[in-house]
Amino acid sequence: MKLSKGALLLLIPGIGLFLIFVVLPIANIVEESFRLFVPGHIGASKDAPYTIFNYAELLKPAYLFYFIETLRLSLICSFLGLIVGFPAAYLVARQRSPFLRKLVVGFLIGMMFLSTMVRVYALQITFGPTGFDKVICGFLHISTNSRFYTEILVVLGLLHYVIPISAITLLGTTQNLNPRLTEAAQVLGAPRWKVHVSITVPLCVPGILSAFLICYTFCMSAFVVPMVLGKGRVLFVSNLIYSRFSEIANYPSGSAVAILMLLLSLTIIYGITTITSRLYKV
Amino acid sequence: MKRYVDDIGFGFVIMVIGLSLVFLVMPIVVAVMMSFDGRAYLGMFPPPNYSIQWYQKFFSDAYYLHGLKISLILALIAGIVSTASGVSAAIVLDRYEFRGKKALETFFLSPLVVPAVVIGFALLLFFALFGVFSGLPRLLGGHIIITFPYTVRTTLAGLVGIRKSLTEAALSLGANERQAFWDITFPLARTGMVAGLIFAFAFSMDDVAVSMFLTSPQVYTLPVAMVSMMRTNFDLTIAAGAVVLMVFTVAAIFILDRIFGLDRLIGQGIFKS
Numbered sequence A: 001m002k003l004s005k006g007a008l009l010l011l012i013p014g015i016g017l018f019l020i021f022v023v024l025p026i027a028n029i030v031e032e033s034f035r036l037f038v039p040g041h042i043g044a045s046k047d048a049p050y051t052i053f054n055y056a057e058l059l060k061p062a063y064l065f066y067f068i069e070t071l072r073l074s075l076i077c078s079f080l081g082l083i084v085g086f087p088a089a090y091l092v093a094r095q096r097s098p099f100l101r102k103l104v105v106g107f108l109i110g111m112m113f114l115s116t117m118v119r120v121y122a123l124q125i126t127f128g129p130t131g132f133d134k135v136i137c138g139f140l141h142i143s144t145n146s147r148f149y150t151e152i153l154v155v156l157g158l159l160h161y162v163i164p165i166s167a168i169t170l171l172g173t174t175q176n177l178n179p180r181l182t183e184a185a186q187v188l189g190a191p192r193w194k195v196h197v198s199i200t201v202p203l204c205v206p207g208i209l210s211a212f213l214i215c216y217t218f219c220m221s222a223f224v225v226p227m228v229l230g231k232g233r234v235l236f237v238s239n240l241i242y243s244r245f246s247e248i249a250n251y252p253s254g255s256a257v258a259i260l261m262l263l264l265s266l267t268i269i270y271g272i273t274t275i276t277s278r279l280y281k282v
Numbered sequence B: 001m002k003r004y005v006d007d008i009g010f011g012f013v014i015m016v017i018g019l020s021l022v023f024l025v026m027p028i029v030v031a032v033m034m035s036f037d038g039r040a041y042l043g044m045f046p047p048p049n050y051s052i053q054w055y056q057k058f059f060s061d062a063y064y065l066h067g068l069k070i071s072l073i074l075a076l077i078a079g080i081v082s083t084a085s086g087v088s089a090a091i092v093l094d095r096y097e098f099r100g101k102k103a104l105e106t107f108f109l110s111p112l113v114v115p116a117v118v119i120g121f122a123l124l125l126f127f128a129l130f131g132v133f134s135g136l137p138r139l140l141g142g143h144i145i146i147t148f149p150y151t152v153r154t155t156l157a158g159l160v161g162i163r164k165s166l167t168e169a170a171l172s173l174g175a176n177e178r179q180a181f182w183d184i185t186f187p188l189a190r191t192g193m194v195a196g197l198i199f200a201f202a203f204s205m206d207d208v209a210v211s212m213f214l215t216s217p218q219v220y221t222l223p224v225a226m227v228s229m230m231r232t233n234f235d236l237t238i239a240a241g242a243v244v245l246m247v248f249t250v251a252a253i254f255i256l257d258r259i260f261g262l263d264r265l266i267g268q269g270i271f272k273s
Helices: A005-032 A053-059 A061-093 A098-113 A116-127 A133-140 A147-174 A179-187 A192-220 A224-229 A237-246 A251-280 B002-035 B053-060 B062-095 B101-112 B116-129 B135-159 B165-172 B177-188 B190-206 B222-232 B237-259 B262-266
Strands: none
Touching: A005 A251, A005 B062, A005 B101, A005 B116, A005 B135, A005 B177, A053 A061, A053 A251, A061 A098, A061 A147, A061 A192, A061 A237, A061 A251, A061 B002, A098 A147, A098 B237, A098 B262, A116 A147, A116 A224, A116 B002, A116 B222, A116 B237, A133 A147, A147 A192, A147 A224, A147 B002, A179 A192, A192 A251, A192 B002, A224 A237, A224 B222, A237 A251, A237 B116, A251 B116, B002 B237, B053 B237, B062 B101, B062 B135, B062 B177, B062 B190, B062 B222, B062 B237, B101 B135, B116 B135, B135 B190, B165 B177, B177 B190, B190 B222, B190 B237, B222 B237, B237 B262
């Protein structure tokens, strides 16, 4: 149907809310990020001179480290999440019993819905001093206080969300896979592992890429997990923005970090979707 | 030889999935058990005896209760506002053809890709521009924006497969556009709408990253209260609070399944016989 006046009216609340609460605030921090920092205000003062200092400062190794750490740990998490999520999704898609299927899907959705707080707290108790940290660290021959163990905790915290989300996303892909293709390959004598390597996985690459994208953007913008499980040592870019606000109240610098982070995540999303559509014309 | 490799591979995959299952479930079991810990201090897992003292503490602690109250009010208002505006936007996106439709859809779903912290930080500065420093309006703005995309998405998902010709039939039989909307399109969108409301409620209850920036000393949400307690006073009252939050999750899933059907949320796939 053609867009009518009545229909246009229905769009107004949504567009209005987005203008007020998304577009204008982000435009505001773009402007803010080019202002010189004057202490003692929320927001730069109106007559503060323009500068690119806030961005130049971020090139220092201390700040770059936040970005590298965020990208690196997110990459590890998304990768591990896919390794577990893909076979799990495949097995659910091939599951014949409707009861089992519903059970697993319900479980996965439940895990996805689970409150971040519950997750973080549960992991903190389980893998912290009250739980199994000594067992795990003893097994790996590392100290419970080492940076490596803190990184493991952060990765586990993110994985707790990423595994269900990647399994659910990939379920859509694997259940649209024609089972005849794998059956045909097996009838023709291919062993099962080879069927999966040369048929199942290649056919699912677009789905895998989009699941990776979802996991990666989620990990990159993680905030609570590194804040609590990272114990102030493993920090993500989100935490850097928060500390600009809560600790030193440097809003122009916080805005610059926020804009950079926004650009980074949009670039990654744009990059991966372009690759997917170039390769598969979807 | 072939079967041998297959068995090893299959065994390995099953092992990885089994381990992940343990990893996903165990922390929750530990947290639930610890929340019933009978000791008066935070000790090692497993607890030697059980009691409900931490729940009594949680439900008699004014700090948490106030947070819970604010969270519920906020989730309800934000959920209703974002569902009302999100559903009407989604109906237009689904039923009408116009230029820039795809772009508008991407725009409405954009809070899903903008990092939550960026939204929180931007809103903090934006409200400060107008001298708004009280918690409730700031939190409401933030929560409406982060829940909006979910209501759009579930409504769109609920409308998929419902033929547009139904509305057109009503129009050609003499209904005006308003009647066609209220009698045909609106009832058809209802399931997606309710699912959207539940999603919005659940995500609003859960949010920390946006809320951290927008709370004021008087107006804070339960998750924010829990985070600040985790940093200052790590005890098992938080475990009791976590279990309370988990009850909301389970309830949300249950209602979602009753109304919408979990399978419809995911889709059955085209090769399901």
